[in-house]
Amino acid sequence: MEKTLVLVKPDGVQRGLIGEVISRLERRGLRLVAARFMQVSQELAEQHYAVHKGKPFYDGLIRYITSAPVMAMVWEGPNAVAAVRQTMGATRPTEAAPGTLRHDFALEVGRNLTHASDSPENGEKEVALWFHPEELVSWERATDAWIFE
Protein backbone atom coordinates (compact mmCIF):
# COMPACT_ATOMS: atom_id res chain seq x y z
CA MET A 1 0.00 0.00 0.00
CA GLU A 2 1.36 3.43 -0.93
CA LYS A 3 2.56 5.45 2.04
CA THR A 4 3.14 9.18 2.48
CA LEU A 5 4.70 11.33 5.17
CA VAL A 6 2.44 14.05 6.57
CA LEU A 7 3.57 16.80 8.91
CA VAL A 8 1.32 19.23 10.71
CA LYS A 9 3.91 21.98 10.81
CA PRO A 10 4.46 24.34 13.78
CA ASP A 11 1.80 26.83 12.67
CA GLY A 12 -0.80 24.08 12.44
CA VAL A 13 0.12 22.76 15.89
CA GLN A 14 0.11 26.23 17.47
CA ARG A 15 -3.24 27.01 15.90
CA GLY A 16 -4.87 23.83 17.19
CA LEU A 17 -5.33 22.30 13.75
CA ILE A 18 -3.82 18.82 14.33
CA GLY A 19 -7.30 17.38 14.75
CA GLU A 20 -8.60 19.14 11.64
CA VAL A 21 -5.79 17.67 9.50
CA ILE A 22 -6.23 14.17 10.92
CA SER A 23 -9.99 14.41 10.59
CA ARG A 24 -9.81 15.33 6.90
CA LEU A 25 -7.38 12.49 6.13
CA GLU A 26 -9.51 9.98 8.04
CA ARG A 27 -12.66 11.22 6.33
CA ARG A 28 -10.96 10.85 2.94
CA GLY A 29 -10.46 7.17 3.71
CA LEU A 30 -6.71 7.13 4.26
CA ARG A 31 -5.39 4.82 6.94
CA LEU A 32 -3.07 6.01 9.72
CA VAL A 33 0.14 4.00 10.00
CA ALA A 34 2.29 5.97 12.45
CA ALA A 35 2.29 9.20 14.42
CA ARG A 36 4.74 11.06 16.61
CA PHE A 37 4.42 14.51 18.23
CA MET A 38 7.95 15.89 18.30
CA GLN A 39 10.37 18.75 18.22
CA VAL A 40 12.32 18.70 14.94
CA SER A 41 16.10 18.87 15.29
CA GLN A 42 18.23 21.09 13.09
CA GLU A 43 19.78 17.94 11.57
CA LEU A 44 16.45 16.34 10.66
CA ALA A 45 15.15 19.63 9.24
CA GLU A 46 18.22 19.94 7.02
CA GLN A 47 17.88 16.34 5.81
CA HIS A 48 14.15 16.70 5.19
CA TYR A 49 14.54 19.93 3.21
CA ALA A 50 17.91 19.10 1.57
CA VAL A 51 16.35 19.55 -1.88
CA HIS A 52 15.68 23.23 -1.07
CA LYS A 53 19.19 24.03 0.20
CA GLY A 54 20.52 27.19 -1.47
CA LYS A 55 17.08 28.60 -2.26
CA PRO A 56 16.28 32.06 -0.89
CA PHE A 57 13.60 30.73 1.45
CA TYR A 58 15.72 27.83 2.81
CA ASP A 59 16.96 29.46 6.04
CA GLY A 60 13.48 30.69 6.92
CA LEU A 61 12.06 27.25 6.16
CA ILE A 62 14.51 25.55 8.54
CA ARG A 63 13.79 28.14 11.25
CA TYR A 64 10.04 27.63 10.79
CA ILE A 65 10.03 23.82 10.92
CA THR A 66 12.31 23.79 14.01
CA SER A 67 10.52 26.67 15.79
CA ALA A 68 7.95 24.56 17.69
CA PRO A 69 6.67 20.97 17.75
CA VAL A 70 5.21 19.20 14.73
CA MET A 71 2.87 16.23 14.41
CA ALA A 72 4.61 13.73 12.14
CA MET A 73 2.50 10.97 10.62
CA VAL A 74 2.47 8.25 8.01
CA TRP A 75 -0.76 7.62 6.09
CA GLU A 76 -1.44 4.93 3.53
CA GLY A 77 -3.95 4.07 0.85
CA PRO A 78 -4.30 3.63 -2.89
CA ASN A 79 -2.61 6.68 -4.46
CA ALA A 80 -2.00 8.04 -0.97
CA VAL A 81 0.59 10.57 -2.19
CA ALA A 82 -1.72 12.18 -4.75
CA ALA A 83 -4.75 12.00 -2.48
CA VAL A 84 -2.98 13.71 0.42
CA ARG A 85 -1.42 16.40 -1.78
CA GLN A 86 -4.88 17.11 -3.16
CA THR A 87 -6.36 17.37 0.34
CA MET A 88 -3.54 19.76 1.36
CA GLY A 89 -3.87 22.00 -1.71
CA ALA A 90 -1.24 23.94 -3.65
CA THR A 91 1.95 25.07 -1.90
CA ARG A 92 0.85 28.72 -2.08
CA PRO A 93 -2.36 29.02 -0.07
CA THR A 94 -3.73 31.71 -2.40
CA GLU A 95 -3.40 29.22 -5.27
CA ALA A 96 -4.91 26.31 -3.31
CA ALA A 97 -8.37 25.20 -4.38
CA PRO A 98 -11.29 26.08 -2.12
CA GLY A 99 -12.01 23.23 0.25
CA THR A 100 -8.37 22.26 0.62
CA LEU A 101 -6.59 22.66 3.96
CA ARG A 102 -4.21 25.33 2.71
CA HIS A 103 -7.05 27.30 1.15
CA ASP A 104 -9.26 27.01 4.18
CA PHE A 105 -6.66 27.69 6.88
CA ALA A 106 -3.68 29.57 5.44
CA LEU A 107 -2.59 32.71 3.60
CA GLU A 108 1.19 32.60 3.23
CA VAL A 109 3.50 30.09 1.55
CA GLY A 110 5.82 30.19 4.58
CA ARG A 111 2.93 29.32 6.94
CA ASN A 112 1.11 26.70 4.89
CA LEU A 113 0.30 24.28 7.74
CA THR A 114 1.30 20.93 6.38
CA HIS A 115 3.89 18.91 4.56
CA ALA A 116 3.09 15.93 2.37
CA SER A 117 5.43 13.79 0.24
CA ASP A 118 5.31 14.74 -3.44
CA SER A 119 5.92 11.33 -5.09
CA PRO A 120 5.71 7.67 -4.05
CA GLU A 121 9.54 7.47 -4.15
CA ASN A 122 9.90 10.51 -1.90
CA GLY A 123 7.15 9.09 0.29
CA GLU A 124 9.27 6.00 0.92
CA LYS A 125 12.39 8.06 1.55
CA GLU A 126 10.65 10.48 3.90
CA VAL A 127 8.89 7.74 5.85
CA ALA A 128 12.31 6.08 6.34
CA LEU A 129 13.87 9.40 7.39
CA TRP A 130 11.21 10.22 10.00
CA PHE A 131 10.22 6.80 11.37
CA HIS A 132 11.86 3.57 12.46
CA PRO A 133 10.38 0.51 10.71
CA GLU A 134 9.01 -0.81 14.02
CA GLU A 135 6.97 2.38 14.47
CA LEU A 136 4.88 1.60 11.37
CA VAL A 137 1.73 -0.24 12.36
CA SER A 138 0.40 -2.75 9.88
CA TRP A 139 -3.32 -3.21 10.55
CA GLU A 140 -6.67 -3.86 8.98
CA ARG A 141 -9.47 -1.43 9.49
CA ALA A 142 -13.03 -2.67 9.79
CA THR A 143 -14.13 -0.34 6.96
CA ASP A 144 -11.28 -1.15 4.54
CA ALA A 145 -13.41 -3.21 2.14
CA TRP A 146 -15.78 -0.23 1.77
CA ILE A 147 -12.96 2.19 0.93
CA PHE A 148 -10.24 0.16 -0.80
CA GLU A 149 -11.62 -1.52 -3.95
Ligand code: DAT
Ligand atom coordinates in the same frame (compact mmCIF):
# COMPACT_ATOMS: atom_id res chain seq x y z
P1 DAT B 1 5.28 21.64 -0.69
O1 DAT B 1 5.34 21.88 0.80
O2 DAT B 1 3.92 21.96 -1.24
O3 DAT B 1 5.77 20.29 -1.10
P2 DAT B 1 7.83 22.64 -1.69
O4 DAT B 1 8.37 21.27 -1.46
O5 DAT B 1 8.03 23.25 -3.03
O6 DAT B 1 6.26 22.71 -1.36
O7 DAT B 1 8.45 23.63 -0.64
C1 DAT B 1 8.60 23.23 0.71
C2 DAT B 1 8.15 24.35 1.59
O8 DAT B 1 9.00 25.47 1.40
C3 DAT B 1 6.74 24.89 1.29
O9 DAT B 1 5.74 24.16 1.95
C4 DAT B 1 6.83 26.28 1.79
C5 DAT B 1 8.26 26.68 1.50
N1 DAT B 1 8.38 27.38 0.22
C6 DAT B 1 8.35 26.85 -1.00
N2 DAT B 1 8.49 27.78 -1.95
C7 DAT B 1 8.62 28.94 -1.29
C8 DAT B 1 8.81 30.31 -1.69
N3 DAT B 1 8.89 30.64 -2.97
N4 DAT B 1 8.89 31.25 -0.72
C9 DAT B 1 8.82 30.92 0.58
N5 DAT B 1 8.65 29.66 1.04
C10 DAT B 1 8.56 28.69 0.11
Ligand code: MG
Ligand atom coordinates in the same frame (compact mmCIF):
# COMPACT_ATOMS: atom_id res chain seq x y z
MG1 MG C 1 7.63 19.44 -1.03
